[in-house]
Each structure stands twice: as C-alpha cells, then as structure tokens.
Amino acid sequence: MDRERGRSLIAGVPLFRGLEEADMGDVLDAARRYEIGRDAVLFRQDDAPDTLYVLAHGRVKVSQLTPEGQQVVIRYIGPGDMLGCVAVCGGTGYPGTATAVADSVALGWSQAAIRGIVQRFPSVATNALSIVGGRLQESLARVRELSTEKVERRIAHAILRLVRQAGRRVDGGVQIDFPVSRQDISEMTGTTLHTVSRVLSAWEHRGLVEGGRQRIVILKPHDLVAIAEDL
Amino acid sequence: MDRERGRSLIAGVPLFRGLEEADMGDVLDAARRYEIGRDAVLFRQDDAPDTLYVLAHGRVKVSQLTPEGQQVVIRYIGPGDMLGCVAVCGGTGYPGTATAVADSVALGWSQAAIRGIVQRFPSVATNALSIVGGRLQESLARVRELSTEKVERRIAHAILRLVRQAGRRVDGGVQIDFPVSRQDISEMTGTTLHTVSRVLSAWEHRGLVEGGRQRIVILKPHDLVAIAEDL
DNA sequence: CGGACTGTTGAGACCCCTCAACCTAAGTGG
C-alpha cells in the first residue's frame, strides 16, 4: 500500500508505539486496507478471528447478540484504536460484530503477519498487553456500574464516556460526533430505549442536554458528572 | 527458593507454558514466596502494582470497593492462575483487593524481575496476552449477563462458574470447596444477600441445591444449567 | 454464655419493564 498515506494513518497508534520510522513502513507493507461505508460490517460475531484491525478513520460499533436476540454494545472504536484483539489473544471467535457507524477506513493484518511482527518487534506484544489490560479495566468498571448503580447514573456514565471518546465542541455544548440512537444507549447501559427516552426527556426539560434523532448535545457536562457521581 | 518444591508448585502454570525445565528454574529463582492465611490480604485496591503473583495453593478473592462502599467481587483465583495482571499491563493501581478465602501460597515477581523474564522469554508476554484476553472475554460475558438477565439466571450462572472453578464431587452432588456466603454471591451478581437467600431457599425446596453456613452443594447441576440458559 | 456473624423470611415501596398508542423526521417511489 501507499507508504506516505499509510504513515499518516498509522502515526500515533498505541499498538505500534516505540517502532522506528523504517520498521513502521515494513509493518504497513504487511497490512491490507479496508474501506467500509456506514452500516457495513467489518467482522461478525463468532467468525474465526483471522485479522487484527486498527481503525484509521471513522467510527465502529462492536456489539454482542445474546442467544435470546438482545443486543449489547461492547464498545465504540475510534481512530487509532485496535479492533478484534481476539485475533492476537488466541480466542476462538470474535466476541461481537463490528459495524461502521460512520464511513471508516481500517488497516488489517492476518494472524501470520501479526506473528511475524511480534517476533521482530516484541514491544508490539507488550503494547497489545497494555491495551487489552486497559480494556479489561474498563469492562470491570462497567460490571461495577451495572452491579451497583441505578439506570439514570449508568446512562450519565455512558454518555460521558461517549463525550470523552467522540465529543465535538459546538456552540453552547458538546456533541457526540456520530449518530447514536436511544436504542444504542440502552444497549450500552442494560436498560430499554423507553427508559433512556424518559431520562433524556427529563434532562432536556432541565436544560442539561438537547436531543434529536440519533443526536445528542450535552449542554451542561458538569451537571451530568454530578448525576454520574451521585452528588 | 527451594527449586524442587518450587518446580512442583509452578508446573503447568499457563503463564509459563512453553518454557524449558532449566529456564523454569531461573524464573523460580527470581520469585518470592508468600504464605497467606485465611482472610489475609495479598494486595489492596489502588496500591501501586509492583508485584505479579501466581497462586500455587489455596483460593483468593479479588473484590472492588465502590466509592459508596459497596463491594463487587471481580473473580476468584485458583491454583495456577495469574493474579495482579495490572503489574504487567501498565496500570497505575491494583483494580481490587486480594483476600485469601482459604490458606494460600503465592509466588510473586517484582516489576523488574518480570521485565527481565519477558525480555529473555518473549513467549511469557504472549501467554500473558492470551490470559488477559480470556479475562476480558469473561468480563464481557458478565456485562452481557448483568445487562440482559434477571437475578435468578445470574445467580445460576455465578454458581455454575464456581462449580467449574472449584467444584468438588461429594456424595450426591458437587460442593464449592471454599466458604462462600450469600453476601459473596450477591456481590458477584449485582444483587442483595436477601434476594440470593430467597432464590437459594426456593431452589432448596425444589431439591436443586443444599445450603448451609457459607456452604453450597449443588444436587442437580443439570437443572441449574436449565435455569441459567432459561430453558 | 454472650456476642458477632450468617442466614431466613415477611411486608411494603418503588424502580423499571412491558405493552400500547401515537408522533415526527427521513427516506422512497410514483
């Protein structure tokens, strides 16, 4: 692939931190480029995890489907994030389905390529370890929230997390810069879209947020934090 | 430390899979041995993660305390399991407090020792990666359960997990071979000890389990699976 | 034997889910 363009895509990716310029070029040469439009699927739950991806542009949602058919959102992936870590963790299938929520570009490495890279550059393995470790901590934080907090607090936490990951300043507030439905938020917080709608309506009446179709603008982030921390 | 005794402790530990006999000896020489009696603490939440442990004997509970003072059980650790993975993941503090629920023996390596081991034996890093990846998957499964399942199913899942980790065959059933209180189960499932008590009482009336003070015997594992899978 | 810990059970309240109807905005096809 085109080295110049690739280098700008991959600059600052945590997974490859510490690599030399030249080595980075070699790593890029082993990558395949995936362009996926909105609503396109990068990989499906339970597929054999044969590729490790790094997102270059866009936004991807990873969600699990329960045997009963309920969706649970695992996480949103932004530029620079690793995607499909199982490919490198020795799992037997992707834990969820990755769907683009905005037009996206990803780089992908086959298992064989990854093995070669890790052998040549051991620091990639330790980088991966610290990324997966971070994900584990986040996941434990979610378990803690689901175990101990009521719905309103959990929704506040979820939205604040989205703000941190994908907040864009607009006049008078911060907007989540990709489409998020009430349903999505309910799947992030273990509740129903009805309850999410009620909570957001209440917040809107209080002037905390401003809603719309798949759109959320946070007007008073500080007050949301107060709800999340139960002050 | 005593090589012969150490070797029997460490044999078959997933973290060191693939190492030669002689190398294993070197790794052992770098370890410190920790003997902790029941209710003793190995490390505390938010302490600087300066040591990576592997449990040799016994059973350790890792639990988080929320700012509001509620406990959440992260997981139970058995012989051979890694403990305190943050030390190797680059975290800033242990995510929870590790308490022995039975008399236990652990081996511990300082951060410096770990760095040396990983440098000499890169496969340790990939082993760690696959262990942490597995933990992440488990944690996501818990998020899914907490998000979509009602309390009775979650309790069934939690108990079946304990059976898999620490089940011991006794006449007519399987017993969890370390003390587990109703409170512990409630902290594993995000509910209250009252609800756990009610559910277990109902199961006991139906002949599925047999209870007691910090004691659980599963009489009909198959029926418990049916509850967990909602059949 | 008293005290602390663990477990059981009842009553009542309330949070949230379920069911349901309706509304609006965005897309679609004639």
Next chain:
DNA sequence: CCACTTAGGTTGAGGGGTCTCAACAGTCCG
C-alpha cells in the same frame, strides 16, 4: 412534489421483580 413507508422517538398506564426495612433464628467463637 406529494403520498406512503419506515425508523426513531415520546409518553401513558399497569404490573412485577427487587430492593429496603425489619425482625428473628441458627451457628460459630472467644
């Protein structure tokens, strides 16, 4: 361009699963 369809969102009513509060019983331990 407008009627129609569809997806997403809002809101109300009702019911039920759990939590909270409370009292009490059994068990272990000093």
